[in-house]
Amino acid sequence: MNIHIPTPLRAFTGGEQTVSVPGATVGEALEQLTGAYPELRQHLFTGDGKLRSFVNLYLNDDDIRYLPQKEATPVEDSDELSVIPSIAGGCRCCCR
Amino acid sequence: MLKLSFAGYEALRAHGEETYPHECCGVLLGKAAPDGNHVRQTVRAGNTRTDSAHNRYNIAPEELVRIQRQARGLGFDIVGFYHSHPDHPAQWSATDFAEAHWVGCSYVITAVAAGKAATTNSFLLTGTGEDDKQFIDEPIEIELMQAAVEMQEERGQA
Numbered sequence A: 001m002n003i004h005i006p007t008p009l010r011a012f013t014g015g016e017q018t019v020s021v022p023g024a025t026v027g028e029a030l031e032q033l034t035g036a037y038p039e040l041r042q043h044l045f046t047g048d049g050k051l052r053s054f055v056n057l058y059l060n061d062d063d064i065r066y067l068p069q070k071e072a073t074p075v076e077d078s079d080e081l082s083v084i085p086s087i088a089g090g091c092r093c094c095c096r
Numbered sequence B: 001m002l003k004l005s006f007a008g009y010e011a012l013r014a015h016g017e018e019t020y021p022h023e024c025c026g027v028l029l030g031k032a033a034p035d036g037n038h039v040r041q042t043v044r045a046g047n048t049r050t051d052s053a054h055n056r057y058n059i060a061p062e063e064l065v066r067i068q069r070q071a072r073g074l075g076f077d078i079v080g081f082y083h084s085h086p087d088h089p090a091q092w093s094a095t096d097f098a099e100a101h102w103v104g105c106s107y108v109i110t111a112v113a114a115g116k117a118a119t120t121n122s123f124l125l126t127g128t129g130e131d132d133k134q135f136i137d138e139p140i141e142i143e144l145m146q147a148a149v150e151m152q153e154e155r156g157q158a
Helices: A006-011 A028-036 A038-044 B004-017 B060-072 B092-096 B146-157
Strands: A002-006 A018-020 A055-059 A080-085 A088-091 B002-005 B025-033 B036-045 B057-061 B077-086 B106-113 B115-124 B132-136 B140-143
Touching: A006 A038, A006 A080, A006 B077, A006 B146, A018 A088, A018 B025, A018 B132, A028 A055, A028 A080, A055 B004, A055 B060, A080 B060, A088 B002, A088 B092, B002 B004, B002 B146, B004 B025, B004 B106, B004 B140, B025 B060, B036 B060, B036 B077, B057 B060, B115 B140
Parallel strands: A002 A080, B002 B036, B002 B140, B077 B106
Antiparallel strands: A002 A018, A055 A080, A088 B057, B025 B036, B025 B077, B106 B115, B115 B132
């Protein structure tokens, strides 16, 4: 399957914006990804292996946090996984 | 340095005026270059923080997935984001910093005072990750050649 890497994490994939990896589930594909690019792991997962709170993983158009099988969700070669860090903020707690 | 067209600059400022007194938000598509991020398209996004839209913003990740797909189709990358600060300075806040995770991207903030766009500033998120990230002030360059072409086109249509 193809995994789309957002701009801030491409520094850890040798500049690749899309990485093709084998794997029968989302979790297996992620293992392949972080196996090939070990520096990515700390940017995606906490020390105890949980997905960082500000990192979203979308299997096609679905947030994997809300899929019944989550990272154990089966995938096909034609599926696409998008890594999307969150975007938020605002002027409350303003300012420097 | 952040480079964007006059039309893009005006578009993100106009967005802040339209959503006043709420914060607007959007995404900057383009390419990263050695001299900075070059914006080729601004994309409006919805602010999902309807509970506190006057001082917070959030772009739904599913919308970001769609915009990232759109960028790929155009041969662009996500190179930055913009939002407005209604009746607040165009400076990043503690919340902006805590919620900033796109290292290498430009975060553009427009102060909107009493409904009118005032100062627009850009801040580049630098570092390698959460541990060493920081915002640095980033000049904005309006691409005048692009502006001249746009003006020419407007005259031609008039």
